[in-house]
Amino acid sequence: MFTVADKNFSSRLFIGSGKYSSADIMKASIHASGSELITLALKRVDFNQPTDDIVTPIKELGLSLLPNTSGARTADEAIYAARLAREALQTNWLKLEIHPDPNYLLPDPIETLKAAEQLVKEGFIVMPYCGADPVLCKRLEEVGCAAVMPLGSPIGSNKGLITRDFLHIIVEQASIPVVVDAGIGAPSHAAEAMEMGADAVLVNTAIATAHDPVAMANAFRQSVCAGRIAFEAGLSGIRPSTRDSSMNASASSPLTEFLEGL
């Protein structure tokens, strides 16, 4: 059991609703994953070509909804999208996503921090998708985010935790839940994130585009559980409560105190 904001989750696997070949396969996969929180995106309504209702089948499964602001390129756009999302889905929960770069979809840290601060003031439960930057994650925590969602590797790349050393530092320093998001391409990647002490992972592409999404959802469910149990059991040779001194920085400039008192 773990908690984000005021909500308890028994599953540490969050799931994305994108890229499934049909609503039925999506529903069966979500069910197999055991997930209790699912992301959704927003798009403009095309009145000539109505899109299938995706919300009703998800609500039938009893999941909590986490709308995202994908498509936003600036803080102002994300804030606007967030207000629309809250109205459309009647939830304060929000995956804040601002990625102006079309090639790597990497999140803009400055716009994300600006938007997070404003949205927290407006009563949103803000879960920002962000780079695996420990300093940024602490700043997002300080402005009141409910969790941080650092990336393992670019969205949809399936490359796993190429940011692992920085994820370790984020997990070590965070006082709010850390949800590793993006790039998790295999159950072993999810297990690795859980073994290092992440509170949860968010998986979409790796399940939705698998040959058998339902079986893959089940595999992820088990790997997330196994990784968490391993973390709690205390991996041999790793003491999770202690700092990894091999990552300690060693200053290359004098850390003088000349700025103190300015």
Place this chain on the structure above:
Amino acid sequence: MQITVNGKPETVNNSLRLSEFFEHQQINTAAIAVAVNGVVIHRENWHEHRLNHNDSLTVIQAVAGG
């Protein structure tokens, strides 16, 4: 009068209510939201919100996404 809906121009009756606009469109409004000139109009106010000439509507819905 003229309004724009998601960037496309439309001609509608003068002083059309937002609720009437959606009735004419015949779409499922269960999980949609609308902003008029950048301001979100809550669902419970749709029936009293009258549109004006040159209003710009943004109408969004939830779709699959990660």
